[in-house]
Amino acid sequence: MAEGMVGGEGIGSGGISNVGILGLTGMKSTEEVAGIGSISRVGVLLVPESLMSGLLAVPMEKVGATVPVPTGENVKLVTGQMKTTGEALADLGREEDVLVVAGQLLVSTPVERVGYSEMIVAGQVYAPEGSEGALTTGISRLTGQVFYYSGKTSDRVGTTKKARRPH
Numbered sequence: 001m002a003e004g005m006v007g008g009e010g011i012g013s014g015g016i017s018n019v020g021i022l023g024l025t026g027m028k029s030t031e032e033v034a035g036i037g038s039i040s041r042v043g044v045l046l047v048p049e050s051l052m053s054g055l056l057a058v059p060m061e062k063v064g065a066t067v068p069v070p071t072g073e074n075v076k077l078v079t080g081q082m083k084t085t086g087e088a089l090a091d092l093g094r095e096e097d098v099l100v101v102a103g104q105l106l107v108s109t110p111v112e113r114v115g116y117s118e119m120i121v122a123g124q125v126y127a128p129e130g131s132e133g134a135l136t137t138g139i140s141r142l143t144g145q146v147f148y149y150s151g152k153t154s155d156r157v158g159t160t161k162k163a164r165r166p167h
Helices: 030-034 049-055 086-091 132-138
Strands: 003-006 010-012 015-023 038-048 060-069 075-084 098-107 118-128 141-149
Touching (some): 030 049, 038 049, 038 098, 038 118, 118 132
Parallel strands (some): 015 038, 038 060
Antiparallel strands (some): 010 015
16 A cells, blocks of 8 residues: 555554655555545655545645655655765656655765756755756755755765864
8 A cells, every 4th residue: 555654653544654754656546545544743745646636535634745746657766865976867867757856865966957857856955066057947846955065075975074183
């Protein structure tokens, strides 16, 4: 039924509660959604766009963000933290692919273009300065923040500064 649950108590008596990220993207029909008694205390709820109307009938309480995800097999879903390069964002996706990130997207080199037809982010994006134009046009939906850091080697994501020895 529900997939991609991170943390939480799962389904008990038809209800889903205490889940960080709840992915309902595997559901195909409104009948499946109708089988959920309630949803409560969920950080991010991922649901296929085609089932949004069916989800409105489910009692919900304390849901942080509901993110509609395009319906289809060309959706690449990442939950948690993803570290990549600007080049990978340009080249890994096919033109018809949709990238959905629920969590953090850490980009270590400047983004010149986004190679996905859509990029949906529920969380934070950390990217080098100079990526603003590509990410502004490449991110189709954002629930969260985008941060740009200076491109100095010592400030890059995933690198550590070497401590200087006192003389």
